[in-house]
Amino acid sequence: MPGAPALDRTLAPNLREKLIVALDVSTPSEASALVRALGESVVFYKIGMEFAYGGGLAFADSLIKDGKQVFLDLKLHDIPTTVSRACANVARLGARFLTVHAYPQTMAAAKSGVAGSPLQLLGVTVMTSYDDRDLAEAGFACGVKELVARRAAQACAAGLDGLILSGEEARSVRARYGSNLLLVTPGIRPAGAQASDQKRTMTPAQAIEAGADYLVVGRPVTAAKDPKAAAQEILAEIAAS
Numbered sequence: 001m002p003g004a005p006a007l008d009r010t011l012a013p014n015l016r017e018k019l020i021v022a023l024d025v026s027t028p029s030e031a032s033a034l035v036r037a038l039g040e041s042v043v044f045y046k047i048g049m050e051f052a053y054g055g056g057l058a059f060a061d062s063l064i065k066d067g068k069q070v071f072l073d074l075k076l077h078d079i080p081t082t083v084s085r086a087c088a089n090v091a092r093l094g095a096r097f098l099t100v101h102a103y104p105q106t107m108a109a110a111k112s113g114v115a116g117s118p119l120q121l122l123g124v125t126v127m128t129s130y131d132d133r134d135l136a137e138a139g140f141a142c143g144v145k146e147l148v149a150r151r152a153a154q155a156c157a158a159g160l161d162g163l164i165l166s167g168e169e170a171r172s173v174r175a176r177y178g179s180n181l182l183l184v185t186p187g188i189r190p191a192g193a194q195a196s197d198q199k200r201t202m203t204p205a206q207a208i209e210a211g212a213d214y215l216v217v218g219r220p221v222t223a224a225k226d227p228k229a230a231a232q233e234i235l236a237e238i239a240a241s
C-alpha cells in the first residue's frame, strides 16, 4: 500500500505479539489465505465464535504447529461444572488465551478447569459494542465504567490472567491492578477507519498509551485491500507508542 511504513525488522517479538489478528472468517480456506497474506508480520491469531463453528479449532491446531500463538475466543459461560469441564478440554488444545464471561461463578469454574495447564484465562468485562444505554436496556443498573471496574475486581479475586475491555477503561484498570492483569483491547480502529458495530473504540496508539498489553484487530486488517500493509501500519504505530 503506498505510504505504508515498512515494518521495522528489529521489531522485537514481544512487540509483534501485541497485535492479535481476529480470524473472523467462515472457512479454513479463507483463514489460510489471510494467514498466508499476512506472513511473518503477524504471530498471534484469535479464533472466535464464527470460525470456531466452521473448522476453526482444527485450524488453531495447525497454526500452533506452525509456531503461531493462538487465542481461542470462545466466551464460555454456563453452570460451573460445564464451564470447568469445557475449560479442561480447551486446555488440551495448546492455545495461549481463552475467554470466559466475567461472571464470578464462571471465572472460578474456569480457573479450576485449567489448573495445571499453561492456558491463560481472560474475562470478558463489557462488550465493546455496548455503551451505557445498551447496558441499561439489558437491565444493568450501572454504566460501563462501573461494571468493568466491578468485573476487574472479581476477575482478580478469581485469579484470572487478564481482561477483555476497551481502551477507554484500560487506564484506570491498569492504575488499579498494575501488572497483575493482562489487558486485551478489541474495538481498535486506526484513525479514519469505520467503527461499524463497535461503540468504545481507540486507535492502536491510544490503546497502547492507555495501558493495553495486546490489541485485537479484525476488520481493519482482514477487510483491508492489502491486509499485510494494514497489519504493518498497526505494528509501526504500536512500536512508536
Ligand SMILES: O=C(O)c1cc(=O)[nH]c(=O)n1[C@@H]1O[C@H](COP(=O)(O)O)[C@@H](O)[C@H]1O
Residues within 6 Å of the ligand: 022, 024, 048, 073, 099, 124, 126, 127, 128, 129, 164, 165, 186, 187, 188, 198, 216, 217, 218, 219, 220
Ligand atoms: O472477546 C473479544 O475478542 C471481543 C470482545 C469485545 O468486547 N469486543 C470485540 O470486538 N471482541 C472481538 O474482537 C474482534 C473485533 O473485530 P473488529 O471489530 O473487526 O476489529 C471480534 O472478533 C470480536 O468478537
